């Protein structure tokens with residue numbers, strides 16, 4: 001017993017000395033150091049200089065340092081940078097885009113409240129909203145093209161209107177100013193998922209939206225190797241509530257991932273410009289292909305909600321969708337099987353082009369379907385235009401040949 005208590009005391013003494021020595025060494029070696037890279041500050045424990053400071057630590061929130069879950073200077077530096085891009089005064093980062101979505105819904109909604117969510121929203125956002133119905137929240141989907149008609153759906157218990165523009169997969173551009181104006185006149189908060197255009201090409205907070213959500217996993221990270229989400233706002237009360245619940249739920253973000261998003265942001269303007277210009281060129285090219293029935297890209301002048309895009313956005317994302325001629329699933333299978341440079345997968349904003357597939361049934365089962373056919377969603381990366389154009393041409397030839405074969409065998 002005596003030995004154990006002695007060694008325990010020794011360890012404590014050693015730890016105390018080690019911490020003091022560590023801090024002294026750190027400040028000593030910081031003198032004269034300067035670098036172009038942000039520092040990576042890791043911490044679970046935050047230390048305090050006195051009993052009083054420790055006891056009052058929660059008063060440092062929303063943005064001071066209290067414990068690892070609420071972040072370190074590395075997190076604050078990134079949050080400030082994202083807030084500036086979003087024309088916001090505050091930002092919270094989360095471990096994924098989906099974590100950002102669920103944090104906003106949980107912060108804003110309680111039992112008895114009514115949520116209006118666009119039918120075109122990211123699938124897992126709907127899944128989380130459905131989860132909230134089990135906790136007493138009333139969830140109602142609305143037509144993404146509803147505009148000021150949203151007024152007819154507003155109830156006395158409507159708390160939040162959820163927007164996503166353009167919509168995931170189907171790309172409907174929403175009339176954000178019209179919806180925000182109705183929401184504001186009824187004292188209802190609005191939140192928007194702005195992952196497609198990123199802060200570079202769309203500023204929803206400037207149009208009066210209260211909360212701007214982004215999947216930093218996409219254009220900000222830019223290399224398909226990390227997950228992160230952000231929520232920006234100009235409302236300090238909302239920001240304080242978001243930070244509190246983020247920490248309470250233990251939704252901590254790794255400092256290394258913050259470093260990687262900072263690195264991604266350094267090149268985001270260049271990457272996104274290259275990707276979006278190429279995506280639009282490919283969309284225009286594919287529009288002329290006989291196997292393509294419709295290209296869903298907001299920047300195409302022929303697209304249904306193009307004029308709304310023109311009014312609100314200053315550029316377009318790297319993601320668009322295709323509706324092909326009616327064909328058996330085998331034709332789509334063969335098309336995807338022929339890809340050499342384009343990888344099969346969801347997501348976007350990385351260096352590599354991706355293709356995703358959505359069955360017709362996923363569209364027809366929507367409450368407000370805008371498309372009744374299978375959809376191919378393309379995310380354009382940084383490969384050469386000619387490589388991608390050639391690959392897409394060849395894959396459509398493969399698609400067509402399976403269509404012709406199956407038509408022949410059907411005619412027999």
Ligand SMILES: *Cc1c(COP(=O)(O)O)cnc(C)c1O
Pocket residue numbers: 096097098099122168193195196215216217218227228229347
């Ligand atoms: C990818 C994506 C998300 C989710 O982001 P994760 O970081 O992958 O969880 C949310 N919304 C949209 C529109 C997305 O594209």
